[in-house]
Amino acid sequence: MRQNPSFTLTDPAELKRLVRENPWATFVSHTAEGLVASHYPVILDDTRDELSLLSHVGRPDEQLHELGRHELLVIVQGPHGYISSSWYDENPAVPTWNFIAAHFSGVPELLSPEENLDVLERLVDHFERELPSPRRMRGTLQDSAYADRISSGTVGLRLTPTKVVAKQKMSQNRPDHIVDAIMTELAGDGPYASAGLLREMQLVHERRRAAR
Template identity: 70%
Template sequence: MRQNPSFALADVEEIKRLIRLNPWATIVSSIAEGLVASHYPILVDESRDELSIVTHVGRPDDLVHELGQHEILVVVQGPHGYISPGWYDANPAVPTWNFTAAHLGGVPEILSDEENFEVLGKLVDHFEDRMPEPRRMLGAPADAAYAQRISSGTVGMRLTPTKIVAKSKLSQNKPAETVDRIIGELEGDGVYASRDLAAEMRRVHDRMRAAR
């Protein structure tokens, strides 16, 4: 991902926030046969101060990726969307795409079976917490026995990245009136409306304005 100082996302807490809100990630590896990619939910490892994530892969993805033998790349993507030049005040203008994303690279640590089972439980809790009647992995004897059986088909891993490239491209280089217009369009009912992207832009620009 090409970096630009105007859009660089260097705050570790902000990257953690990005992951917490957007836990569906892409895992990419380069092996002898070429590039391979898989998609799995991830969690911030809240037990550590530094940026670290935990997840699992289903067998045989651990072998497909040759996990633990070399670097992997984990890609996290936040709200994103098309920005029409018709939303700008200036002419000429060209379209762009606003987005927030983070690339986390490093060699993953393979978790023990016990650690993997704990991570699986935390993943379930993370998503079930929003349900009116959450189903916990160990909530009922039948669920617990089933979870124990199927967990053997997964491999857990922790990645404490040694390479981080994160970017928040949300029209930070545009005048305030243009930003407000873009947010208004994203909050509307047009074909490219995106309330999530509008909310992220508003949050970033409110912070920028408060810091001036």
């Protein structure tokens, strides 16, 4: 991902927020057979101070990706959307695309069966807690026994990245009146309105304006 100073994202707290709010990730490996990509949920390992991701893959993806033998790239993407040049009063002007994304890379640690079960339980709890009646992996003896039985079809992993490339492109290179015009359009009812992207722009520009 091409980087430039205006849009570089390095704040660990913001990177963690990106993962928490956008847990569906893309895994990419460069293997002996060529490029391989898969898609899995990720959560943060909150037992560690450094940014560390937990996930699992279904067999035989651990073989397809050759996990543990080389670097794995995990891509996490947040809200994004088209920004029309018709929204601001510059002439000439071109459209663009605003987005937030992070590339986490490193050699993943493969987890033991016991650690994998713990990660699976934490994954289920992480997503079920949003529901009015969460169904936990260990909620009943029957569910618990079933989880123990099928967990052998998965491989748990932990990725503590050795390289992070992240970008938060939210029109930081535009003057306030253009930023405000873009946010008005995102808050509207047009074809490219986006509440998620609007929220990201608000977070970025509220901080920028407060820091002046």
